[in-house]
Structure formats: C-alpha cells, structure tokens
Amino acid sequence: MKKIYLDHAATTPIDERVKEVMLETLNTFGNPSSIHGFGQDARNTIEQSRKTIADFLGAKPSEIIFTSGGSESDNLAIKGVVDSFCRAEGGRRKVDGITPHIITSQFEHHAVLNTVKELEKKGMIEASYIKPTAEGIIEVKDIVSEIRENTVLVSIMYVNNEIGTVQPIREIGKEIAKINDGRNPNYPKILFHTDAVQAAEYFFMKVDYLMADLLTMTAHKIYGLKGTGLLYVRQGTKILSEITGGEQEFKKRAGTENTVGIAAFAKAVELITLEQKDAERDNTIKSLVLSNESKRLIVLRDYFVKNILTNISDTELNGDELFRSPANVNISFLNAEGESILLNLDMLGIAASSGSACTSGALEPSHVLLSIGKPHAKAHGSIRFTFGRETTKEDIDKVLKVLPGIIEKLRAMAPKLN
Amino acid sequence: MQYTKEVMDHFGNPRNVGEMKDADGIGEVGNIKCGDVMHIYIKVGRRKIKDSRLKIKDEEYIEDIKFQTLGCAAAIAASSMMTELARGKSLEEAENISRDDINDSLGKLPAQKYHCSILSAEGIRSAIADYKRKLKP
Numbered sequence: 001m002k003k004i005y006l007d008h009a010a011t012t013p014i015d016e017r018v019k020e021v022m023l024e025t026l027n028t029f030g031n032p033s034s035i036h037g038f039g040q041d042a043r044n045t046i047e048q049s050r051k052t053i054a055d056f057l058g059a060k061p062s063e064i065i066f067t068s069g070g071s072e073s074d075n076l077a078i079k080g081v082v083d084s085f086c087r088a089e090g091g092r093r094k095v096d097g098i099t100p101h102i103i104t105s106q107f108e109h110h111a112v113l114n115t116v117k118e119l120e121k122k123g124m125i126e127a128s129y130i131k132p133t134a135e136g137i138i139e140v141k142d143i144v145s146e147i148r149e150n151t152v153l154v155s156i157m158y159v160n161n162e163i164g165t166v167q168p169i170r171e172i173g174k175e176i177a178k179i180n181d182g183r184n185p186n187y188p189k190i191l192f193h194t195d196a197v198q199a200a201e202y203f204f205m206k207v208d209y210l211m212a213d214l215l216t217m218t219a220h221k222i223y224g225l226k227g228t229g230l231l232y233v234r235q236g237t238k239i240l241s242e243i244t245g246g247e248q249e250f251k252k253r254a255g256t257e258n259t260v261g262i263a264a265f266a267k268a269v270e271l272i273t274l275e276q277k278d279a280e281r282d283n284t285i286k287s288l289v290l291s292n293e294s295k296r297l298i299v300l301r302d303y304f305v306k307n308i309l310t311n312i313s314d315t316e317l318n319g320d321e322l323f324r325s326p327a328n329v330n331i332s333f334l335n336a337e338g339e340s341i342l343l344n345l346d347m348l349g350i351a352a353s354s355g356s357a358c359t360s361g362a363l364e365p366s367h368v369l370l371s372i373g374k375p376h377a378k379a380h381g382s383i384r385f386t387f388g389r390e391t392t393k394e395d396i397d398k399v400l401k402v403l404p405g406i407i408e409k410l411r412a413m414a415p416k417l418n
Numbered sequence: 419m420q421y422t423k424e425v426m427d428h429f430g431n432p433r434n435v436g437e438m439k440d441a442d443g444i445g446e447v448g449n450i451k452c453g454d455v456m457h458i459y460i461k462v463g464r465r466k467i468k469d470s471r472l473k474i475k476d477e478e479y480i481e482d483i484k485f486q487t488l489g490c491a492a493a494i495a496a497s498s499m500m501t502e503l504a505r506g507k508s509l510e511e512a513e514n515i516s517r518d519d520i521n522d523s524l525g526k527l528p529a530q531k532y533h534c535s536i537l538s539a540e541g542i543r544s545a546i547a548d549y550k551r552k553l554k555p
Contacts, residue, residue: 337453339490343429357453358490361530365453380453413435414488415457417450 003349004395008221008327008388009161009198010353015223015389018267022225025263032257033248042259049266056269057215058206059232065249066262069229070197070218071111072243074155076231076253077193077214078102078115080239081153082125085188087240100152100188101126105138105167106371108157112195113367116155126150136165136319136372140175147179149187158199158210158287162355162368162384163319164328166203166285169194173211191237197221197229201272202294202326204287213237219261223389224268228261285323297326297387300396304385305329307400312407318355318369318382329385330355332369332378335417336410341383344406350399355382377417421491422525428495433502436484443549447541454489454534456497458541462509462549478509485541492531496538499523504542513546515539 005013014022028045030038047061054061067073085100104116106129119125128146132138138156147154154176158169176192183189193214196205200222207215214237218229233239233252245254275291282288309315314334333341338356345352353359355366357380364370365379374382385399421429438444438459445458463481466474483505485497500520504512521527521535 335488337489337493340429340494343491347430356490358492358531363452375450376453377450380450410488413432413486413494415437415446415455415486417455417488 001349003351004391004398005351006385006387006391006395006399007351007353009164009384009386011220011226012223012388013390014225014264015268015271017271018224018264021267022260022264025260028259028263032259033246042257045259046257046262049262052266053217053230053269056205056273057217057232058208060235062250063207063233063235065231065233065252066257066265067229067231067253068227068258069220070109070195070216071229073216073218073229073231074109074111074195075115076239076242077216078112078119078153078155079242080252081191081193081214081237082119083240083242084238085152086124088238098150099124099126101128101148101150102153102155103128103130103143103146103151104155105130105132105157107132107136107160107162107368108155109161109195109197112155112157130156132165132372134373135323136160136163136368137323138167138172140168140171143172144175144179147190149184151190152188153191153193155193155195158194158196159203159325160319160368161198162366163330163372164198164325164386165319166199166287166323166325167194169210169212170287177211198325199287200269202289202291202297204281204289207232207234209287214239219265219268222268222272225261225264228258228265230265288326293389294326297391300387300391300393301326301329303393304396304400305331308403311400312404316378318372318374318378325386327387329387331383331385332374333381333383333407334377335414336381336407338365338380338382340410341381341406344410345399345402348402350402352383352385354384356380420528421495422527424499424523424525425491425495425527428498428524429491432485432494432498434484434498434505435486437486438482438484441484441545443545443547443552445541445544445546445548447544448489448493448537450488454493454537455487456489456493456537456541457486458497458501458545459484460504460542460545460549480504480507480509480512483542483545489534490531492527492534493537495524496520496527496534497541500538500542509546509549513543515542 030042032043050061120127191213195216213234215232220226279291318330338354339358357365369379441459442462443460448454461482467477483501487497517535517539
C-alpha cells in the first residue's frame, strides 16, 4: 500500500540530494575550531554553507547564527533581546521601573508563545498578545496600538503553521521602522522578530524586504536534517547568548558546530534557490514566490479544498482562502473528531494532523483555531493536510476518494447534537 | 498514540452503536468543549432470579444497550467496551462497572486517555439514573 504523507508542516523527508551532501560531509569530522587541517576543512564547509544561506536571506554571513532548530532560535531571539536589555539596565530583573514589553500574537508557535508567557510569569517582561482576524491574519494597526514606551520587541510569525495564513511582515516592519524613527530617544528601539519556519519554502525571505531584525529558520521543514536551525540577527542588534561556553557562532551560541547538519541545511536552501530561479512574485500576495512548485501546489490545494467543501457536508476551511501557504489545507468536519479521522486515514496509509485536543494530549484544542474564533466543536473536528514535493494529484485523489466514507462512518456513530 | 489491539479492535469495529428510539433510560455525558460526547441508551428488562436464600425474586437488568459517541479512538473504544460489559448485567452490577474494569478490558489506555474510561463508566450510571428518575411517579 503506497503511503501518502501529507504532514509536511510537521516535518519533511530529507531530500535525496541533501542525503548525498550529508554522506560526503560525514567524513569532515574535525572540530571547526581546531587549527589543524581536519578542523579547517570542517570550518570551510561551515562557512561556505553560511554564505549560501546568507545569500538566500540577503544577509551578511556574520548575521547568521546556527542553532539546534526553530525552538532554540525563537528562544535565543526573545530571551536574548530581553537579557541584553535588562543587562543594559543593570541586571536581569527590572531596574528603575523599566520592565521590557513584548508584543506577539495569540497564534504563534508555542516556541514563541510559551517563551513569552514564561518571561511574563517570572515578572521579567510585560506582554501583549494580538488577536488575529477570523481569517487568521494579524493586522498592523493592532500591533501599533499596543506599542508602549517600554516595548523592546515585536515577534510575529511569517506563515502560521496550523492554518497556513500569511502575515503582513513587511508592512509590520515598515511601521516599526517609522515608529522607531520618530521615537523618543529615551525609549528603547523596538526590534522586530519573525518566526519564518513555515515560510522559507514558498515565500520571499530577503531580510531587507521583510524589514526584520531577527528571523528564525529551521532545516527540517525544508527537506533538511532535524536538529539544525538558524537565527538571523541584523548587524547592530543586541542579543545576549543563551547557550554560553565557547566562542562559536560569533559568541552568540556556544557548542561544537554540527557540520553535517549545517551542510545539509545549505543544500536544502540551495534547492529552494534553484526552484525559485527567475520566478516572479504574486501580484496580490506580494510575499509569495510563484515558483513552478508554488503554482503546482496552489492548483492541487484549491482543487482539494473545493472537492471536500462540495462533497462533504458541514465542512469549512480554516484561515483565509487566498493569503495562505500553497501547501496548507485546514478543514473542520463537524460531528467528527480529529484523532478518529486521523487514525482512519492512517489505516489507509495517509498521514495528516489535527487541531483536536485528543491529539495534543491537552484538554484544550488548537490555540490557533480558538484564537480565530472557532468554537471548540470545530476545532476538535479539524484536520490539517500539508503538501510537499512528492505530493501528486493521484495522492490527492486517493484521499478525496476515502475521506467522505470516513467522515460518514464517524458521523453515523456520533450523537445528533444541536 | 500507543493503543492496544483491543482498543483498535473496538475503535475499528465498535459494538452496539446506534440510537434507541424507545429507550428506558438515556445517559448523556461529556461535552463538546472537551471533545468527547457520549449518549448511552438502555432497555431495562425483568427476569426471575434466586436470591441468597434461594427465594425467587424479580431483577431488573440491561436487556439492550446502545451508544453514540463523538470523540477520539479511546472514547469510542471505551464506550463500545462498556456496552459489552453492561449488556445482560443487573442494574446494580451495571452501575458498579468501574473505570478500571473498562480500562483493564481494553488492555489499558494510554495515561492521557484514562479519562475516556471514566466518562464511559459515568455514561452507564447516568443512563440507569435516568431510568430510575423516569420510574418515579
């Protein structure tokens, strides 16, 4: 039975070309900090990889800090900024009544959300959590209205991982730059971080376009190896390292570098650059890169969505229809529960994910779906399908064939609720 | 999710699914906010049994039982298993079906799904309580 993997937002298979690079690099085992040839070989591999990725982001190599993944990068961005600010003010706790303030969104990935909440609980920061619209978009004006004299950081994700909606990152960046320009010199400069983990594959990632000071990327969402990520830190942006020790990564992140992972990361990025060569950007969704792959998936995505909404009753798409990732489909099926749907799909070799509480182990369903105003019933019955390089129309058609039967079977078992 | 084969069996082939139009008692437990909702329908029958002193007396028992569940695999499996355990039992025995009876029969649910066995035990008790309430003049 052919397996159909439709959970690319969770993770991606390692591309064969990335595997080749990894195999080659396994023998480059030296410690990149060593003076001898073994070390320098590793050092060269890393610096070449860094340059490749820096070019992709339109950044300088010295602005790229390699980490163990998206979560670590998000932690470094947020805590690094807060710690740097507090240290400047004389200590790790607030001094002279200045508690730094952070603005983020209610539907951020938990790596950002829980990090901010922890700092808030510890009394180290004040925080504002912007509510998205019902379509899953953060509005610039809502961020602006929360900016205070003690705001030090705005952190908004580029593409939401659950509903795939695209945020107006450049517009937010522009507003923040404007506010910083006219800001009272006694107030701290407002830094702008974006978690771009889900955006890298299909959206424009040049940091000057995005006007971001900090940006998170991870390899395992773009057909690279798990355990490798990066934080882009614009020159002049002050952050303190969170992992202290040696002087690796420009003294921003201690630890012997993961040469293989970094080389794999660069290859994964190279594949995107190749795919996006000569591609135009979309006229409406300005940050979307219309590579052949984007276009191919948009067709599959829209076909899939239309088919489900038409052929299965009581279904709805979660998140804006247009301003979303080419790869993301998130649909609520009323009167059917997420885990049950997923297990039935899994029995047929189809892999997807859900916003149901039962799949998270918590009692609350997806905080993303709740933040856009979905009632619990719809959140519990939501399924996320995310497409990728290997996804074919045949795959989609197979899912479309079996899905109605699964939903019908589960609905027949359920009580008729009002 | 690490489900036992008993759970997957009851999830894939649930026993006693359906509605009972003329149920003697209906239990409705759970709520959509948590994500699990169970409706339990029972038909109460009467039979003659010998008590401890060998006297013949009447006993009420679960003559028929059906369930409808909106929920995860553990919830569906727990409902199904509970109905199997309850069928044919006296009302008193059925009321005493514990969460552990259900959980053990399923070869143990994963820890975070244990509450589904609690819910299904509540379900049968709720249906019986409903039946008793209806009996009162």
